[in-house]
Amino acid sequence: MLRFGSGVRKLGTGPGARAAARLPLGTEMPKKAGATNKGKSQSKETERPVPPSGPVAVDPKGCVTIAIHAKPGSKQNAVTDLTAEAVSVAIAAPPTEGEANAELCWYLSKVLELRKSDVVLDKGGKSREKVVKLLASTTPEEILEKLKKQVEKK
Secondary structure, rough: OOOOOOOOOOOOOOOHHHHHHOOOOOOOOOOOOOOOOOOOOOOOOOOOOOOOOOOOOOOOOEEEEEEEEEEOOOOOOOEEOOOOEEEEEEOOOHHHHHHHHHHHHHHHHHHHOOHHHHEEEEEEOOOOEEEEEEEEOOOHHHHHHHHHHHHHOO
16 A cells, blocks of 8 residues: 655755745845856847938848838829938829839839839838838949939929
């Protein structure tokens, strides 16, 4: 016949329980000399890239991106405004079934003097706030200069 409970100790007894009970809340046991936090998360913050200062930026893969505020259903295509947040673009196509998105990419390719296949809608397929990615090798400075020229023509 087996007896259960004969070798069970009560919790909170023994030499280790008394030592831990004396430490104030929120304090840790002192570390040994040369001990490391191997495998434990470090409290150092990782360095993050500086957010872009304007609507034209470079993504981690090296492609130039443009933040766009689209205005579909306008009378004609035009770059209407260039702010710190986005480039405002009026688009003549209606916002149905992706027509305005296709027209936006076509118009930007014409303005930026790039191939149509190098201008791709990255985010915002159903929103007025969009991000367009440029697959061609170009710099944000060149793109900003061409967009500023279009705003001045208006």
